[in-house]
Amino acid sequence: xxxxxxxxxxxxxxxxxxxxxxxxxxxxxxxxxxxxxxxxxxxxxxxxxxxxxxxxxxxxxxxxxxxxxxxxxxxxxxxxxxxxxxxxxxxxxxxxxxxxxxxxxxxxxxxxxxxxxxxxxxxxxxxxxxxxxxxxxxxxxxxxxxxxxxxxxxxxxxxxxxxxxxxxxxxxxxx
Numbered sequence: 001x002x003x004x005x006x007x008x009x010x011x012x013x014x015x016x017x018x019x020x021x022x023x024x025x026x027x028x029x030x031x032x033x034x035x036x037x038x039x040x041x042x043x044x045x046x047x048x049x050x051x052x053x054x055x056x057x058x059x060x061x062x063x064x065x066x067x068x069x070x071x072x073x074x075x076x077x078x079x080x081x082x083x084x085x086x087x088x089x090x091x092x093x094x095x096x097x098x099x100x101x102x103x104x105x106x107x108x109x110x111x112x113x114x115x116x117x118x119x120x121x122x123x124x125x126x127x128x129x130x131x132x133x134x135x136x137x138x139x140x141x142x143x144x145x146x147x148x149x150x151x152x153x154x155x156x157x158x159x160x161x162x163x164x165x166x167x168x169x170x171x172x173x174x175x
Contacts, residue, residue, distance in 0.1 A: 003110050009035075009124065009132040010108035016072070017080040018096035025070065025098055027130065034067035034157075035126040036149060039100075039111055039119040043075045043083040047143045049090055051121070052097070054146045059094040065153055066128070072098030074106055074118050111137055123149055125156060 003010065013026040027035065038055060040048040055062075055069050062069045073080075077099040084090040084097075098105070100119070106112035111122035121144055125134035133156050138144055155162040160172035 003108070003132055003135070005132055005135065007132060008130050009037075009126045010105070011130075012098075012105045012108070014072075014098045014100060014105060015077050016070070016096040016098040017077050017084065019093065020081070020084070022077050022081075023096070025096060027126070030068055031130060032128050034062075034065065034128060034153065036062055036067055036069045036123065036153070037109075037126065038069070038071050038121075038123045038144070038149075039106060039109070040071065040073050040121060041113075041118045041140050042073055043079045047141065048073075049087055051143050051146075052093065052095075053089045056094045058146055058150070061150060062153070065150075065157060067125075067153060069095045070098055071095055072100055072105070074100050074103050074112070076101045113140070125149070125153055127156070 011027045013024060015022055016025045040051055052071050055071060059069050080097045080099060100106050103112055106119040109122055111120040113120055121138040123136040123144055124132060127133050134152050151167060154168040155166055158172055162172050
């Protein structure tokens with residue numbers, strides 16, 4: 001499947017680790033909310049927890065914007081649980097981690113590194129109607145910037161033209 005800005009984001013239903021419990025999450029079940037879906041390569045790695053922790057620490061900023069944050073990788077829900085239980089900074093996550101063990105979601109979103117069976121660092125903003133509005137993908141060693149994801153979410157939510165370096169509260173462009 002090929003994803004594209006302005007088209008419906010690929011739907012999924014998958015198991016996730018959410019605050020030490022397993023639950024099922026579906027994209028279609030989140031209609032009416034913005035969704036920030038981010039993938040990281042693997043559990044038990046070094047850059048990944050820095051991103052997961054930052055998204056978790058800032059989940060309220062996303063929630064204040066009617067946006068649900070969902071992290072995930074191609075690891076199993078049991079791997080997520082083991083990692084969160086063993087890593088001090090991941091013990092109290094405020095965001096769910098989906099377990100794309102079949103790699104179908106990473107493949108549908110175009111971020112599966114097929115030769116290694118893991119996802120690139122992909123971040124996707126999906127609007128309340130399920131339309132993909134933002135794609136941000138980096139190579140494996142490069143951590144992402146949560147400030148930029150929030151800035152783009154703010155810009156998208158204005159429904160207006162926003163100049164380079166625009167920040168929430170600043171003037172938008174008038175045509």
